[in-house]
Amino acid sequence: MKKPVVAVGQSGGPTAAINASLAGVIEGARSLGGRTIGMRYGIEGALSGNFVDLDLALPTARDLEALAHTPSSFLGSCRYKLPDPGEHPEVFAELLAKFEALEADAVLYIGGNDSMDTIAKLATYGRKVGSSIRFVGIPKTIDNDLVGIDHTPGYGSAAKFVATCIQELALDSRAYDLRSVLIVEIMGRDAGWLAASAALAPGAADAILLPETHLETDALISHLDDLVRQKTCVVLATSESITDPSGKPLYQGDSITDAFGHARQRNGMSRYLQNLVRTRLNCKARAIELSTTQRSAAHLASATDLAEARALGCFGAREALIGSEEAFGAMASLVRVSDVPYATELCLADVAEVANKVKNMPASMITADGFGVTGEFLAYARPLIRGEAYPAYVEGVPETVHL
Amino acid sequence: MKKPVVAVGQSGGPTAAINASLAGVIEGARSLGGRTIGMRYGIEGALSGNFVDLDLALPTARDLEALAHTPSSFLGSCRYKLPDPGEHPEVFAELLAKFEALEADAVLYIGGNDSMDTIAKLATYGRKVGSSIRFVGIPKTIDNDLVGIDHTPGYGSAAKFVATCIQELALDSRAYDLRSVLIVEIMGRDAGWLAASAALAPGAADAILLPETHLETDALISHLDDLVRQKTCVVLATSESITDPSGKPLYQGDSITDAFGHARQRNGMSRYLQNLVRTRLNCKARAIELSTTQRSAAHLASATDLAEARALGCFGAREALIGSEEAFGAMASLVRVSDVPYATELCLADVAEVANKVKNMPASMITADGFGVTGEFLAYARPLIRGEAYPAYVEGVPETVHL
Numbered sequence: 001m002k003k004p005v006v007a008v009g010q011s012g013g014p015t016a017a018i019n020a021s022l023a024g025v026i027e028g029a030r031s032l033g034g035r036t037i038g039m040r041y042g043i044e045g046a047l048s049g050n051f052v053d054l055d056l057a058l059p060t061a062r063d064l065e066a067l068a069h070t071p072s073s074f075l076g077s078c079r080y081k082l083p084d085p086g087e088h089p090e091v092f093a094e095l096l097a098k099f100e101a102l103e104a105d106a107v108l109y110i111g112g113n114d115s116m117d118t119i120a121k122l123a124t125y126g127r128k129v130g131s132s133i134r135f136v137g138i139p140k141t142i143d144n145d146l147v148g149i150d151h152t153p154g155y156g157s158a159a160k161f162v163a164t165c166i167q168e169l170a171l172d173s174r175a176y177d178l179r180s181v182l183i184v185e186i187m188g189r190d191a192g193w194l195a196a197s198a199a200l201a202p203g204a205a206d207a208i209l210l211p212e213t214h215l216e217t218d219a220l221i222s223h224l225d226d227l228v229r230q231k232t233c234v235v236l237a238t239s240e241s242i243t244d245p246s247g248k249p250l251y252q253g254d255s256i257t258d259a260f261g262h263a264r265q266r267n268g269m270s271r272y273l274q275n276l277v278r279t280r281l282n283c284k285a286r287a288i289e290l291s292t293t294q295r296s297a298a299h300l301a302s303a304t305d306l307a308e309a310r311a312l313g314c315f316g317a318r319e320a321l322i323g324s325e326e327a328f329g330a331m332a333s334l335v336r337v338s339d340v341p342y343a344t345e346l347c348l349a350d351v352a353e354v355a356n357k358v359k360n361m362p363a364s365m366i367t368a369d370g371f372g373v374t375g376e377f378l379a380y381a382r383p384l385i386r387g388e389a390y391p392a393y394v395e396g397v398p399e400t401v402h403l
Numbered sequence: 404m405k406k407p408v409v410a411v412g413q414s415g416g417p418t419a420a421i422n423a424s425l426a427g428v429i430e431g432a433r434s435l436g437g438r439t440i441g442m443r444y445g446i447e448g449a450l451s452g453n454f455v456d457l458d459l460a461l462p463t464a465r466d467l468e469a470l471a472h473t474p475s476s477f478l479g480s481c482r483y484k485l486p487d488p489g490e491h492p493e494v495f496a497e498l499l500a501k502f503e504a505l506e507a508d509a510v511l512y513i514g515g516n517d518s519m520d521t522i523a524k525l526a527t528y529g530r531k532v533g534s535s536i537r538f539v540g541i542p543k544t545i546d547n548d549l550v551g552i553d554h555t556p557g558y559g560s561a562a563k564f565v566a567t568c569i570q571e572l573a574l575d576s577r578a579y580d581l582r583s584v585l586i587v588e589i590m591g592r593d594a595g596w597l598a599a600s601a602a603l604a605p606g607a608a609d610a611i612l613l614p615e616t617h618l619e620t621d622a623l624i625s626h627l628d629d630l631v632r633q634k635t636c637v638v639l640a641t642s643e644s645i646t647d648p649s650g651k652p653l654y655q656g657d658s659i660t661d662a663f664g665h666a667r668q669r670n671g672m673s674r675y676l677q678n679l680v681r682t683r684l685n686c687k688a689r690a691i692e693l694s695t696t697q698r699s700a701a702h703l704a705s706a707t708d709l710a711e712a713r714a715l716g717c718f719g720a721r722e723a724l725i726g727s728e729e730a731f732g733a734m735a736s737l738v739r740v741s742d743v744p745y746a747t748e749l750c751l752a753d754v755a756e757v758a759n760k761v762k763n764m765p766a767s768m769i770t771a772d773g774f775g776v777t778g779e780f781l782a783y784a785r786p787l788i789r790g791e792a793y794p795a796y797v798e799g800v801p802e803t804v805h806l
Contacts (some may be wrong), residue, residue, distance in 0.1 A: 014575045016575070040580075041579070041580045044580075070574070071571050071574055071575065072571070072574035072575045072577070072578045074580040076577075076578055076579070076580060077578040077579055078579065078580070079579075080657070085761065151481075160799055160800070163799065163800050164702050164800055164801055165696055165700075166799055167801065168475070168696065168699040168700060168701060168702070168801075168804065169696065169699060170701065171417070171473070171474055171475035171803065171805070172417045172474065172475045172695050172698065172699040173695075174475070174479075175417045175475045175476040175479055175480040176444070176479070176480055176481065176482075177444045177447075177479060177481070200798070200799060200800060201800050202800075231732060236603070247570060249469075284694075288692075288694045288695065289691075289692070289694075290695070290696075291691045291692075292572060292575050292689075292691065293568055293571065293572065293691070293693075293696070295571060295575065296571040296574065296575040297568075298571060299571070299703055300702055300703070301568050319485055377693050381603045382799060385798075385799035386798070386799045387794060387799075390791070390793070393791060395603070395785055395786035395788075395789070396563055396566065396603060396705065396785060396789045396790075397563070397566050397567055397570055397603060397604050397605075397788070398567055398570065399570075400574065402571065402574070
């Protein structure tokens with residue numbers, strides 16, 4: 001009898017937990033006697049026939065353990081949006097032919113909104129042409145902005161790193177008896193979930209700016225002015241983008257003249273705020289961008305996050321191989337059963353309901369003045385950063401695996 | 404009989420290990436039945452009589468354990484250079500009066516070059532006026548640029564964080580099959596020790612730029628061009644400042660026009676390099692500044708570093724209280740006895756020989772082309788990042804103590 005075969009890819013921005021999901025997929029396939037084949041660089045690699053045999057690359061349980069603690073995308077990633085299957089069926093026919101050549105029974109794709117769009121389109125096309133391949137999405141994004149799931153794998157680890165960094169940076173900044181404002185810029189352009197995680201470090205951030213809050217510049221300055229009068233060193237956490245009440249970005253980017261005299265647009269919410277504090281409040285200010293460190297900090301992964309990421313991968317692979325009716329176009333998902341004690345259940349969601357949507361923070365998680373989060377957010381987020389899933393270390397640096 | 408009394412202060416930039424030294428000082432004093440009094444915000448606090456009783460603030464061994472894992476300066480820091488004791492003896496008379504009012508037998512100051520200057524001047528003045536107070540410096544700096552010691556406490560933890568981040572960032576960057584250059588800016592304006600620690604992550608950084616190497620811009624571009632042709636994603640680690648063969652900084656700062664139309668000078672070696680790569684090599688480039696995260700990342704402290712920092716504090720306090728002749732104007736120091744197995748010995752150095760000097764990387768630790776480090780550096784630095792000294796966690800974030 002032919003062994004069951006799973007083809008799996010990773011897409012979108014890397015996280016500290018996406019390889020834990022990949023480890024879970026491989027474990028799920030192996031638990032049913034199946035094989036796993038990886039697409040290099042996502043669906044782009046699949047289109048060009050760039051595959052890797054993951055049973056050869058990662059034969060042992062020890063390999064999977066190391067994989068689960070390795071940040072970034074082991075298989076490589078891409079940002080490739082599939083066309084509409086109605087308009088360009090030839091792309092889908094080609095992909096399906098590649099997967100059939102692998103004798104794949106299931107195709108799993110680990111990623112965010114765009115990746116769920118990929119799975120939804122593949123499932124639509126597959127159903128239309130009567131393919132027996134199950135297409136299942138495994139969620140991941142540090143942004144936590146997917147609908148159809150309580151929270152996304154990758155978010156808890158990034159939030160744990162952000163909260164820890166904010167605490168360390170606040171202590172660092174407060175070492176001097178000097179009036180100053182520290183501005184820490186956190187990833188998240190459309191949703192404030194990750195910036196909000198700064199609130200998980202008690203006493204660290206004095207204000208948190210979220211994309212969900214629409215702010216007048218004057219109200220922001222007035223609030224900062226109040227803070228600067230109350231405290232020696234004010235710590236401000238900010239998302240990458242903040243909008244005014246009309247929905248326009250508060251800040252469109254500085255113009256930089258580089259060493260060659262070229263003008264350049266720069267994003268940088270924190271630098272905008274730094275200039276605002278310096279010029280409008282006449283106060284010392286320092287801007288720090290946590291940048292991609294926050295999505296790749298596997299050395300401080302949340303144990304809860306890594307366990308859930310792995311469980312979702314394993315569950316998705318098993319459901320896909322078992323071939324339940326729901327697994328033809330699904331996303332492996334988590335439902336929260338209880339906050340205290342924290343408990344979740346695995347289930348399948350309809351991937352068509354998830355693709356291309358954004359889940360913002362609800363108003364009930366943001367304080368009335370728009371500069372902080374409520375107890376509802378803390379109760380929601382605290383369990384997600386619990387536990388430390390430390391990697392093994394070799395000569396002082398984390399052990400990682402790569403192709 | 405009067406209990407022995409140690410007065411202790413912290414100065415200069417915070418580190419992940421400076422509070423471990425403070426814990427060591429308190430332990431050293433307690434081991435001889437002594438009390439410890441802290442200066443708030445360094446010598447500035449001492450001048451204004453801002454002291455705290457550390458036996459009341461941190462009564463238990465459990466408190467000292469938490470202190471040792473708390474980043475930044477528990478007592479607060481300052482950047483205050485004492486005048487010359489010959490020119491302004493009144494400042495020293497005032498300080499001595501403050502210490503005598505505390506009945507201090509010893510004054511310990513935890514810091515870098517400037518702090519050793521403070522201790523050297525106090526010792527000079529104390530000797531002149533026949534004071535019996537012992538003035539002892541406890542070294543710390545992430546820059547590792549102190550003479551008279553094998554390496555400085557704080558360096559190993561910062562180096563471990565830098566090496567780990569570079570590894571994570573390199574994996575993150577290489578997830579995409581795109582030609583790009585990632586530039587990671589690491590602290591260190593005059594000495595390259597910390598930037599060099601990027602080499603401790605095998606295979607992560609493709610080139611390391613150090614202040615000790617004097618570079619022509621054309622040679623740099625030519626080297627980067629070679630790298631970009633060889634590899635899809637090039638990772639470059641750079642110190643904050645690089646000089647040309649005449650010793651002038653390669654880069655003096657971009658001019659930024661902020662939201663209010665004001666021109667500002669910005670430091671930012673990584674942004675200069677980013678522009679260089681974009682304009683001269685026509686290649687995608689991303690600049691990341693590790694900023695103050697690298698000096699405050701107690702969540703990834705080196706176990707070797709924290710143990711040494713604590714031992715130096717304890718040793719310094721004990722030597723000062725026992726009152727050996729050497730302890731009148733000394734720095735607690737480490738001599739390396741062996742690389743394999745790694746072994747060091749504690750000793751006292753003459754603080755006057757340490758103050759205001761800078762230890763650069765020797766030429767033998769830098770590769771001939773100036774873009775990397777030699778095996779000699781790796782053998783020197785590897786033991787310093789060994790072991791993980793994890794803090795305790797409360798609700799997902801590190802436990803810390805503060806006044």
